Amino acid sequence: MQVENTEFRPKIVAFCCNWCSYAGADLAGSSRLAYPADVKIIRVPCSCRVNPMFILRAFQRGADGVILCGCHPGDCHYTTGNYYARRRMTLLFSMLDYLGVEKGRTRVEWVSAAEGVKFSTTMNEFVAKIHELGKNVRLEDLRCKN
Amino acid sequence: MQELITRAKELLADGTVSRVLGWKKGDLGWDPEPAYFDKAEELENFIYNPFCGANLSKYLIAAGKLEGTTLVFLKPCDTYSFNQLVKEHRVKKDKTYIIGVGCHGTLDPEKIRNTGVKGIADAVLEGDRVRLNTLYGDKEAAAAEVLLDRCLVCKGKTHVVCDELIGAEPGEEAGPGELAVNRFAQVEELENLPPEERFAFWQEQLSRCIRCNACRNVCPACSCLKCVFDSSQFDSNQKANADTFEEQMFHIIRAFHVAGRCTDCGECSRVCPESIPLHLLNRKFIKDIDTFYGEYQAGADTESKGPLTDFTFEDVEPGIIAERGGGR
Numbered sequence: 490m491q492v493e494n495t496e497f498r499p500k501i502v503a504f505c506c507n508w509c510s511y512a513g514a515d516l517a518g519s520s521r522l523a524y525p526a527d528v529k530i531i532r533v534p535c536s537c538r539v540n541p542m543f544i545l546r547a548f549q550r551g552a553d554g555v556i557l558c559g560c561h562p563g564d565c566h567y568t569t570g571n572y573y574a575r576r577r578m579t580l581l582f583s584m585l586d587y588l589g590v591e592k593g594r595t596r597v598e599w600v601s602a603a604e605g606v607k608f609s610t611t612m613n614e615f616v617a618k619i620h621e622l623g624k625n626v627r628l629e630d631l632r633c634k635n
Numbered sequence: 636m637q638e639l640i641t642r643a644k645e646l647l648a649d650g651t652v653s654r655v656l657g658w659k660k661g662d663l664g665w666d667p668e669p670a671y672f673d674k675a676e677e678l679e680n681f682i683y684n685p686f687c688g689a690n691l692s693k694y695l696i697a698a699g700k701l702e703g704t705t706l707v708f709l710k711p712c713d714t715y716s717f718n719q720l721v722k723e724h725r726v727k728k729d730k731t732y733i734i735g736v737g738c739h740g741t742l743d744p745e746k747i748r749n750t751g752v753k754g755i756a757d758a759v760l761e762g763d764r765v766r767l768n769t770l771y772g773d774k775e776a777a778a779a780e781v782l783l784d785r786c787l788v789c790k791g792k793t794h795v796v797c798d799e800l801i802g803a804e805p806g807e808e809a810g811p812g813e814l815a816v817n818r819f820a821q822v823e824e825l826e827n828l829p830p831e832e833r834f835a836f837w838q839e840q841l842s843r844c845i846r847c848n849a850c851r852n853v854c855p856a857c858s859c860l861k862c863v864f865d866s867s868q869f870d871s872n873q874k875a876n877a878d879t880f881e882e883q884m885f886h887i888i889r890a891f892h893v894a895g896r897c898t899d900c901g902e903c904s905r906v907c908p909e910s911i912p913l914h915l916l917n918r919k920f921i922k923d924i925d926t927f928y929g930e931y932q933a934g935a936d937t938e939s940k941g942p943l944t945d946f947t948f949e950d951v952e953p954g955i956i957a958e959r960g961g962g963r
């Protein structure tokens with residue numbers, strides 16, 4: 490017998506930079522700090538590796554929220570990467586807002602390797618926000634539905 | 636116009652330039668097309684009238700690879716695009732000879748047709764009136780109604796780069812630009828709508844897109860030889876695969892790729908066969924850059940760093956978008 494599951498489980502994509510945020514997520518895990526399993530982490534070399542297209546593509550393929558985590562400004566492993574990412578993301582988020590996509594679906598957070606607690610609270614907050622916003626319908630592609 | 640032809644012939648004859656890049660008469664009076672002229676005789680077909688909206692600076696990328704110098708005619712706003720290409724090392728200044736031509740605004744044939752005038756053969760701009768020479772006799776229209784959108788927010792009559800000026804005075808006042816006070820007025824209007832209405836507006840506009848790629852091909856800032864939209868790895872290169880892609884990604888990415896480099900020349904909207912106001916996407920980026928990172932006009936010089944290839948330690952955090960109200 491098949492059980493119909495109607496509970497909304499958001500799909501969240503978290504781009505985490507290899508040097509800070511990914512290690513931060515690791516720390517959250519090893520410190521046994523809970524964060525929802527809805528968050529799928531994608532490791533990137535640096536926050537500035539994230540092309541605006543990655544974010545659009547994630548939404549198109551059914552993500553309900555996308556969060557980008559990187560080193561704190563000034564702490565980038567490549568010295569300046571996150572400064573560029575910061576400008577790009579500001580412009581991209583503003584454009585998505587302009588096109589009528591809900592603002593809460595995108596977020597940037599700086600998480601260092603020592604901030605396991607911050608990682609876990611950020612993710613909890615973000616997932617709660619997406620629960621509030623509900624399913625992403627404006628940027629999804631019907632063909633990518635399973 | 637005769638003055639331009641005479642000067643071009645002189646420069647061809649004395650060997651300063653090897654070819655001329657300008658506009659030639661099209662099949663129809665309102666449709667001149669960009670063209671190369673290699674010989675003095677060919678210049679008989681040269682034309683310069685208010686329908687010569689095409690920005691010739693992008694052609695100089697290809698022309699720069701040819702032997703010898705190219706003479707090009709640039710309108711004031713085209714020179715910004717040229718400067719931007721120089722900054723990006725896409726064209727070389729010393730392989731081009733620029734004649735800055737005077738401009739009193741360029742006309743939108745579509746808008747003229749919408750006023751009910753048919754069979755347009757020629758047009759002359761006189762102050763805020765346009766005298767139209769048509770197959771059915773002379774007509775008149777108000778300039779504000781038939782000028783291209785970009786000319787309503789004219790950047791001014793100053794050529795930021797040129798070797799000589801013909802038909803233009805240095806420091807001439809902006810003409811039609813006086814018609815519009817604020818070039819961000821339309822953007823602000825959209826920003827003030829509720830998100831649902833903004834979404835509906837852009838869905839309506841962008842769903843008309845037929846992915847002809849004209850906006851990409853004409854854009855002087857969009858000059859990559861290998862374009863992300865042409866990649867075979869990318870499922871949008873087949874029309875059958877690209878379904879809601881136009882509405883959701885293509886135009887965002889296209890505008891984003893020229894963010895900080897777009898001179899707001901308005902070519903994208905001019906060539907769009909579906910009349911999608913694409914410049915409103917580019918202009919949104921310009922407005923945001925101005926607000927967050929200080930006023931910046933791409934192409935105003937060849938030295939400064941573009942806003943997206945630069946940063947300051949005190950830049951605003953992306954969170955500001957979610958914090959502020961409305962769509963500003």
